Amino acid sequence: MKAIIGIATALFTLIAADAALAQEAASTISAGEDVPIDKAITLREAASPIAVEVHSFHNAILLPVMVGISLFVLGLLVWVVLRYNRKANPNAKQFSHNTLVEVIWTGIPIFILIIIAVPSFDLLYLQDKMPDGQVNEYEAGTRAAAFPNDFAPSRKVTKERHLEVSLVDQANGAVTTLTADDYDVEGFGDEELIITLANPVPDGSRLRIIGGRSRMGQKPVLGLFGKDESQIIPEPTVTIKATGFQWGWTYSYPDFNDFEFDALIAPRDSVPSHLYRLATTNDVVVPAGETIRLVTTARDVIHAWAIPAFAVKIDSIPGRLNETWFYTEKEGTYYGQCSEICGIDHAFMPISVKVVSREEFEVWVDQQLIDNGLEPTFSGADQLAEAAPAAPAAVN
Ligand SMILES: [Cu+2]
Structure with missing residues (x-):
C-alpha cells in the first residue's frame, strides 16, 4: 500500500511540474510563431x-x-x-x-x-503539381476584360469555378469578390475569355481576375456541407533551392543572382528554450501571398525538407532535384526539421521559414545581395545600405 501511495505521489509531482513547465513554455511563445504546443493533441495549425x-x-x-x-x-x-x-x-x-x-x-x-x-x-x-493560376489586373473604368486562357489543353479555364473576379480598393487594398451575377463570361475553353461586368470598375479600384485550375483550401464536405473557402493558387514567383548536408541546409535564391547562405541549428543558449532545435542561424525569408517553388537536393546522404504547417515534406537526394511548392498568406515564422534519418545529428538540422510582406522581402533580398558582394536588385537599396551597414551577415 505504502509503495502504491509513494508511486502515486511521485507521479502527481511529475505531472504538476510538467504542467508548470508547459505553462512557462507557452507563455514565451510569441505571435506568429508556429511551434508545437506542449500537451496539444491536434495537428499544428494549417497555414496553407x-x-x-x-x-x-x-x-x-x-x-x-x-x-x-x-x-x-x-x-x-x-x-x-x-x-x-x-x-x-x-x-x-x-x-x-x-x-x-x-x-x-x-x-x-x-x-x-x-x-x-x-x-x-x-x-x-x-x-x-505546380500551381499555374494567372493573376491579371485591369484599370478603373473597365467594362469588358480580355483574359488570356493560354494554359495547356488539360489546364484550360472551362468553367466558372476556374475564375475569381474581384475588385481591389487602391487606397487600402481591400478585396471585394464579385459573384456570378456581377459579370458574364464568354469563351470558356477558348484562347481568350471575355469577362463583361454589369457595372464598370469604379474609380479608385482595380479589377483583379485570377484564372486557373489549381483551386485549393477548405471545400464543402462531399460538395454539400460547410463553406467553400478554396482559392485559385497563382503560379510561383520565387524559387528557392535547399541543399541538405550533414548537418544543416544551404539555401540559394536563383532568381536573385543565386545568393546563398547556410542555416545551421541555433545554439541552445542563443534562443528561448521552446525554439531550441527549431530555430536556425538564418531564416529562409519568403513573401506572403505568393507561391514559392522549392527545389531540393543533398550533398552527402538523403535528407528531407519539411514544414508541417505548409504540409510540405520532400526528400532531398544527392544527385537529384526534387520540386514542390508552398503558399501562405499568414506572416510569421514556421518551423520544421529534417525528416529523413540521415545520421547522428539528424535531430539537429531544423528548418525555419519567415514569411514577410513583399516590401520586407525586397529589403531582405537587397541586404543578402550586398552581404554577398552582389548588386542590390530592388529600389530603396541605397538607403538600406546607408541605414543598416552592420546588419548580421549570412553564414557562408
Ligand atoms: Cu538530415
Whole structure:
C-alpha cells in the first residue's frame, strides 16, 4: 500500500511540474510563431490551403477510420478473452476454415483502402503539381476584360469555378469578390475569355481576375456541407533551392543572382528554450501571398525538407532535384526539421521559414545581395545600405 501511495505521489509531482513547465513554455511563445504546443493533441495549425485540405482529410477520414478499427479490434479481443477463456469454454471447437469470414476480412479492408486512396491520390497530385493560376489586373473604368486562357489543353479555364473576379480598393487594398451575377463570361475553353461586368470598375479600384485550375483550401464536405473557402493558387514567383548536408541546409535564391547562405541549428543558449532545435542561424525569408517553388537536393546522404504547417515534406537526394511548392498568406515564422534519418545529428538540422510582406522581402533580398558582394536588385537599396551597414551577415 505504502509503495502504491509513494508511486502515486511521485507521479502527481511529475505531472504538476510538467504542467508548470508547459505553462512557462507557452507563455514565451510569441505571435506568429508556429511551434508545437506542449500537451496539444491536434495537428499544428494549417497555414496553407493545401495543408487545410490535408488536415481535413486526416480529421474527416483517417482519424475516424483509425479510431473505428482500433475500437473494433479491442472489442473482439475483449469478447474472445471473456467468452472463450478456459473456464467459460472448457472444450474448444476445432476448425480451420470459414469461407464467409475470409471473404469479409478481405473485402472490408479493400473497401476501406479505396475510401482512403481516392482523396489521398488527389492530395498527392495537388502537392506535386505546380500551381499555374494567372493573376491579371485591369484599370478603373473597365467594362469588358480580355483574359488570356493560354494554359495547356488539360489546364484550360472551362468553367466558372476556374475564375475569381474581384475588385481591389487602391487606397487600402481591400478585396471585394464579385459573384456570378456581377459579370458574364464568354469563351470558356477558348484562347481568350471575355469577362463583361454589369457595372464598370469604379474609380479608385482595380479589377483583379485570377484564372486557373489549381483551386485549393477548405471545400464543402462531399460538395454539400460547410463553406467553400478554396482559392485559385497563382503560379510561383520565387524559387528557392535547399541543399541538405550533414548537418544543416544551404539555401540559394536563383532568381536573385543565386545568393546563398547556410542555416545551421541555433545554439541552445542563443534562443528561448521552446525554439531550441527549431530555430536556425538564418531564416529562409519568403513573401506572403505568393507561391514559392522549392527545389531540393543533398550533398552527402538523403535528407528531407519539411514544414508541417505548409504540409510540405520532400526528400532531398544527392544527385537529384526534387520540386514542390508552398503558399501562405499568414506572416510569421514556421518551423520544421529534417525528416529523413540521415545520421547522428539528424535531430539537429531544423528548418525555419519567415514569411514577410513583399516590401520586407525586397529589403531582405537587397541586404543578402550586398552581404554577398552582389548588386542590390530592388529600389530603396541605397538607403538600406546607408541605414543598416552592420546588419548580421549570412553564414557562408
Ligand atoms: Cu538530415
